[in-house]
């Protein structure tokens with residue numbers, strides 16, 4: 001199964017998990033970037049507000065065509081119990097080209113259920129597998145990643 005991991009990461013936590021999954025699956029990966037719109041304290045506040053209102057935000061052009069893949073794995077940090085706005089943008093823009101989806105999110109402690117539900121709702125796709133990682137999980141994420149990947153395969 002040709003797989004692409006698509007993720008957004010403000011402080012590299014989601015990036016680290018995306019890279020661990022990528023290593024296991026030996027698949028392609030695409031980072032959603034936005035020129036650092038949400039950097040710093042003001043970025044944090046803007047991000048929280050935009051996410052809580054379910055807004056999208058501009059993203060840079062992507063490299064990989066999702067239509068070329070059998071499965072897209074979406075990764076996002078939890079922002080105000082929602083996906084990060086750049087991920088929301090990606091989903092709205094490319095959803096029609098996505099055949100199958102799995103998703104994961106990273107967070108400090110909560111809001112992951114709503115985030116994963118929102119991804120399923122916005123995409124309108126049943127997720128093959130989902131995973132959330134709290135700060136505690138992120139210290140030793142191997143087991144959760146293993147389960148996530150087993151479900152995908």
Ligand SMILES: Cc1cc2nc3c(=O)[nH]c(=O)nc-3n(C[C@H](O)[C@H](O)[C@H](O)COP(=O)(O)O)c2cc1C
Pocket residue numbers: 008009010011012013014015044045046047048049076077078079080081082106107108109110111
């Ligand atoms: C704007 C904003 C809102 C956040 N909201 C939540 C939240 O609702 N629940 C939570 O547990 N963590 C929340 N966090 C923390 C991040 O989800 C967490 O640190 C995540 O692992 C960061 O991933 P990243 O390094 O890939 O950006 C928030 C972070 C930001 C920047």
